[in-house]
Amino acid sequence: MASTSTTETEQSTEEPAEQESALQTARRQLRHAADHLDIDPNIVERLEHPKSVHEVTVPIERDDGSVDVFTGYRAQHDSVRGPHKGGLRFHPEVTRDECVGLGMWMTWKCAVMDLPFGGAKGGISVNPKELSDREKEQLTRRFTEELRDVIGPTVDIPAPDMGTDPQTMAWLMDAYSMQEGETIPGVVTGKPPVVGGSKGRDSAPGRSVAIIAREAIDYYEKDIRETSVAIQGYGSVGANAARLLDEWGANVVALSDVNGGIYDTNGLDTHSIPTHHEEPEAVMTHDAPETVSNDELLELDVDVLIPAAVGNVLTADNADAVQADLIVEGANGPTTSAASEIFAERDIPVIPDILANAGGVTVSYFEWLQDINRRAWSLERVNDELETEMLAAWHDVREELEERDVTWRDAAYIVALSRVAEAHDARGLWP
Numbered sequence: 001m002a003s004t005s006t007t008e009t010e011q012s013t014e015e016p017a018e019q020e021s022a023l024q025t026a027r028r029q030l031r032h033a034a035d036h037l038d039i040d041p042n043i044v045e046r047l048e049h050p051k052s053v054h055e056v057t058v059p060i061e062r063d064d065g066s067v068d069v070f071t072g073y074r075a076q077h078d079s080v081r082g083p084h085k086g087g088l089r090f091h092p093e094v095t096r097d098e099c100v101g102l103g104m105w106m107t108w109k110c111a112v113m114d115l116p117f118g119g120a121k122g123g124i125s126v127n128p129k130e131l132s133d134r135e136k137e138q139l140t141r142r143f144t145e146e147l148r149d150v151i152g153p154t155v156d157i158p159a160p161d162m163g164t165d166p167q168t169m170a171w172l173m174d175a176y177s178m179q180e181g182e183t184i185p186g187v188v189t190g191k192p193p194v195v196g197g198s199k200g201r202d203s204a205p206g207r208s209v210a211i212i213a214r215e216a217i218d219y220y221e222k223d224i225r226e227t228s229v230a231i232q233g234y235g236s237v238g239a240n241a242a243r244l245l246d247e248w249g250a251n252v253v254a255l256s257d258v259n260g261g262i263y264d265t266n267g268l269d270t271h272s273i274p275t276h277h278e279e280p281e282a283v284m285t286h287d288a289p290e291t292v293s294n295d296e297l298l299e300l301d302v303d304v305l306i307p308a309a310v311g312n313v314l315t316a317d318n319a320d321a322v323q324a325d326l327i328v329e330g331a332n333g334p335t336t337s338a339a340s341e342i343f344a345e346r347d348i349p350v351i352p353d354i355l356a357n358a359g360g361v362t363v364s365y366f367e368w369l370q371d372i373n374r375r376a377w378s379l380e381r382v383n384d385e386l387e388t389e390m391l392a393a394w395h396d397v398r399e400e401l402e403e404r405d406v407t408w409r410d411a412a413y414i415v416a417l418s419r420v421a422e423a424h425d426a427r428g429l430w431p
Contacts, residue, residue, distance in 0.1 A: 022101025087161025206240025208359025
């Protein structure tokens with residue numbers, strides 16, 4: 001599989017590219033995309049900065065009676081196209097700049113999908129594994145109260161992310177609703193369906209990864225039934241992508257979780273391997289001819305590689321050893337800037353995360369619509385609508401790729417930035 005593409009330019013920083021923060025990366029990608037477009041530089045300058053960043057302290061009483069105080073953030077990047085939208089993560093490495101950078105990425109992800117949202121991201125610097133269920137609920141409810149004035153169904157709509165889940169979102173919705181004096185399900189997405197969540201939300205990011213992988217396989221004139229796939233990560237994204245590609249005839253030969261991976265050139269029965277949700281860290285308990293480390297999985301000789309676990313796993317250190325013909329990003333930011341350049345030089349197409357895993361925010365949009373209209377959709381309708389939206393976005397990005405002779409990542413950013421810039425130009429600048 002070959003792709004005619006140009007490499008990304010380097011941004012001069014004091015840190016090496018491999019140490020680039022999420023915010024530095026987001027700003028560099030913004031400027032790089034702007035170089036391909038005739039955009040008012042003043043708009044680009046505005047987009048380099050978040051609209052607002054809220055930092056709060058979140059005290060909770062622990063089960064032993066002691067009090068711990070955690071720091072939480074909500075970075076709201078841009079709302080020119082609609083309310084802010086983005087996840088909330090509970091993770092020990094949450095920082096202000098990380099939230100700002102991820103919030104910028106959410107702006108582009110919503111724009112590339114043509115959703116009426118802007119970007120946001122937030123979280124608390126905490127290890128959720130060290131919290132009891134009661135403590136996690138207390139933390140969520142107190143965090144919600146601290147942010148209550150800056151979130152809402154027409155202002156900023158959080159969603160699950162690392163360390164949070166549908167139950168976390170249900171607590172958030174309840175806390176917000178109790179303080180507002182009415183039930184407001186549209187304040188958050190990713191809730192359980194019983195309290196206004198959407199069917200198909202949990203599986204949506206993995207489903208969109210599979211859809212985009214299928215389209216990319218076809219674009220490069222490969223038969224999906226003769227295509228081998230390796231997937232790093234068997235959580236919600238990786239497992240749902242694996243099972244769907246398996247159903248469509250792809251040969252899923254390698255899977256992994258945090259402990260390592262399994263490899264079978266004849267193909268794995270993805271439906272017999274428990275997902276992380278079904279049975280945490282169960283991949284390695286499945287019988288397979290070979291085992292591989294997570295690092296080794298990335299370098300297997302396969303047609304398609306899907307990094308669907310964590311960020312920054314494809315780097316300058318291993319990019320030359322990757323043997324896949326095509327990479328589809330399931331995780332957020334799995335490919336560093338230096339690795340992206342190497343893949344471009346090697347003519348290995350990389351379908352970016354802001355397109356491939358955008359099923360999550362797309363079905364969140366569907367959930368928001370259902371909450372506003374108080375009318376639930378069937379799973380079939382959700383999946384059909386998601387398919388339509390993903391194919392439309394794929395078509396838009398593909399057109400830019402072919403017209404401008406750029407990488408898939410550049411093409412996706414060009415689509416997104418042109419839409420955001422057009423909206424800023426139409427609305428103007430409040431004096």
